[in-house]
Amino acid sequence: MGSTMTAKILAKASGRDQVRPGDAVLVKIDLLTCVDAGPFIDELRARDLKVWDPERIIFCFDHIFQPDWMPIRAEIEHPRIKEFAREQGIPPQNIYDVGRNGISHQIPVEQGWAVPGAVCLGVDTQSSTMGAVNCFAMPVLNGSEPILITGDIWMIVPECVRIDLTGDLPRGVNGKDVVYRLIADLGESVQGKVIEFSGPGVGSLPIDVRLAIANGSVQIGALTIIFPADDHLIDYISPRARSAFNAVAADDEAEYAATYDVDLSTLARLIAGPHEIDLVRRVDELAGLDVTAAYIGSCSSGRLDDLALAADVLRGRKVHPSVRLVVTPISADTHRDAARDGILQDLLDAGATVTQPGCGACYKGNLSPLKLGSGERCISTSVETLRGRMGSMDAEILLANAAVVAASAIEGRVADPGPYLARQVELQA
Incomplete structure (x- = not known):
């Protein structure tokens, strides 16, 4: 019997020739990536403990920049x-300030x-994002101290589900739409399992889109997501x-708990929410619904492909006067690349x-000028649509891709970006 990508990675990391679902294994990790909060610091200091390998731990300052946010303050x-x-x-x-x-x-x-x-763990719920690069990536939110000290983690080898991709995504449909389609279609069938992608459609997906899809494992209900290497x-x-x-x-003969086929060319632009991530509908079902805030950013978006897509919609146009649009690049390198390519200028010129x-703005405790007030409705590319996530408990959050958010920011209501993107193609022709 052959092995899945997951089984092969975990077998090597645990020093075994082969593992099967249900096996208990002690897995040696290659990386622990941390946010800018260290709840484990006091524990390690109190017991005079050392991390297993200082070279394999990184801190990324991404959350805590709000100086008056208690109980954790950046200063x-x-x-x-x-x-x-x-x-x-x-x-x-290793400190990304x-x-x-x-x-x-x-x-x-x-x-x-x-x-x-590699085996890459992260102290953040969306750490499965790294699985886009053919590694086993998983969040570890509680009990990270033993991992920091030993560099390994006990695991039960999970079952895997294979999703075979064919076709190409239509223009203006991206990784977030793939995630929402999977949330709607798979239900609880992938709960606690690893999704492994395969098929010729993988090759049509840019790395930024693969990262956005892998980012959605928690929302889909999977343990993590792994893409093949091409x-x-x-x-x-x-x-x-x-x-x-x-x-x-x-392996060709690898066994999976289930196999699904997805034709990327059939996918549409979707919206999730408000309040429940599994409330998924086509954009045209909500078209015309007023919005007062729009956000492009977070770990499920904010990459260069997302910013470029939004710029294609916004170029030569203006944000509606009743809408405030905030854009947060996912990293300093992305910020610089977007500036170099003129993308930021297009976004700024639009307002x-x-x-x-x-x-x-993905979470109200983070540094952002976008905090939702009572009665507001925001359309966002961020991760969660939960009440109170971006401000008031009485605000609504709709989740969509960057093109939908940009079009909605222009019109002041939920809008399909199709006509704007078609016009850009005409201008470029």
């Missing part, structure tokens, strides 16, 4: 993390920490990889406010 927590890093011998370059910063599961990918075949991924990883790597492929990189 206290950021220096505390840097002091802890010095005590532990964690190199300064302002100017180098970005979201804690984006930085490992674009800076070459996450590589094919030439496009190897070309992306090779110049930035910080360690040697071996790409992992599933958007572009903020420093990070999590931004």
Whole structure:
């Protein structure tokens, strides 16, 4: 019997020739990526404990920039993390502060920490994002102290579900729409399992889109998501990889708990919410619904492809006077690339406010000028549509892709970006 990508990665990381679903294994990890909060610091100091490998731990300053947000304040927590890093011998370059910063599961990918075949854990719910680069990536939110000290984690090898992709995504449909389609279609069938993608459609997806899809595992209900390695991924990883790597492929005879087929060319632009992530509808079903706020950013968006897509919609147009549009690049490198390519100028000319990189308005505790008041409705590319997530408990959050958010910001109501994108194609022809 053959092995899945998941089984191969976990077998190698646990020193075994082969593992099967249900096996208990002690897995040696390759990377632990942390946000800019260190709840484990006091525990390690009190017991005079050292991290297992200072070279394999990174901190990404992405959440805590709001100086008056209690109980964690940047002016206290950021220096505390840097002091802890010095005590532990964690190199300064492993601390991604302002100017180098970005979201804690984006930085490992674009800076070459996450590589094919690796085991990468993150102290954030969306750490599965890294699985886009053919590694096993998983969040560890509680009990991270033993992992920090030993560098390994006990796991039960999970079952896997395979999704075979064919076709190409239509213009203006991206990774967020794939996630919402899977949320609507799969229900609880992938709960606690790993989704492994395969099929010729994978090759049509840019790396930014793969990252957006892998980011959605928690919302879909899966343990994590893994993409296969192809030439496009190897070309992306090779110049930035910080360690040697071996790409992992599933065996032809690998067994899966279930297999699904998805034709990317049939997918439409979708909206999730409000309040419930599994309330998924086509954009045209909600078209005309008034919005007062719009947000493009967070770890499920805010990448260069997202910003470019929004700029294509907004170029030469203006944000509606009743809407405030905020854009937060996912990382400092993305911010610079968007500036270099003229994307930021298009967004600014349209009336958007572009903020420093990070999590931004995705959660009300983060630094962002966008805080929702009572009765407001926001259309956002962010992760969650929960009440109170972006401000008032009486506000509504609709989730959509960057093109839908941009079109809605122009019209002051939920709008399909199709006509705007078609016009851009005409102008470029």
